[in-house]
Amino acid sequence: MQPLVEVRDLRYQYDDGTVALDGVDFQLFPGETVAVLGANGSGKTTFVLHLNGLIMGKGSVTVCGMPVEPATLTHVRQKVGLVFQDSDNQLFMPTVLEDVAFGPLNLGLARDQAETRARDALAAVGMAHASSKAPYHLSAGEKKRVAIAGILAMNPEILVLDEPTTFLDPPGQNALVALLDELPQAKILVTHDVDCARALASRAVFFQKGKIAGEGPVQEVVARFNWDRISLQRPAGSRL
């Protein structure tokens, strides 16, 4: 089977000299959800920014058979929908509907077609009722749903989500996991939330210092890198 995303020996250095990616190899196959785990600063966000060409390093990134390069960016960005960690970076129009219609309009769709896509996408994330609201009035969970709708309106084949549950309360996190579980696209899910990774991903990769230090079933990777929540070991009766 052809991978949807194929990354080979990807290297990236920021202008200040920080080596953020130091030889990453990665594949995503149709139907898969892969969790991307690893410490803060290990290169996860730098990695996902390469998947739709927001930054370009050395090595190769191929999406649906297309090399990611300046000439293919328009096509690549239709295939890969990237949901940023902070929804405020994604939402900037006066109303939710306009925000979600922005992508399809940018693709060249007529306004009524773009709005139809936007309404369908908002319905898919359970936010149809908020179409005429201002995005900045929404809760963090609602903003995340609208940001996802903006991506879905582009009909992507691959969803890439950078720490989607970070700013959400527990019910919001559960609702988001349920939503993501229903979306049929292949997914790359950057997360510190091991429960979320376990619920959604069939496999995990673990970033360390700009490299993938290990991969496998989520639970195996979590155990190998000791990546679960801390459980305090107190002697019995010591709790006040």
Ligand SMILES: Nc1ncnc2c1ncn2[C@@H]1O[C@H](COP(=O)(O)OP(=O)(O)O)[C@@H](O)[C@H]1O
């Ligand atoms: N714009 C930037 N300029 C310089 N260094 C950066 C920039 N963005 C990230 N970095 C550095 O690159 C490394 C990887 O960061 P990042 O990809 O954001 O990691 P993660 O998403 O895993 O927390 C870190 O050392 C971080 O400090």
Ligand SMILES: [Mg+2]
């Ligand atoms: Mg990050």
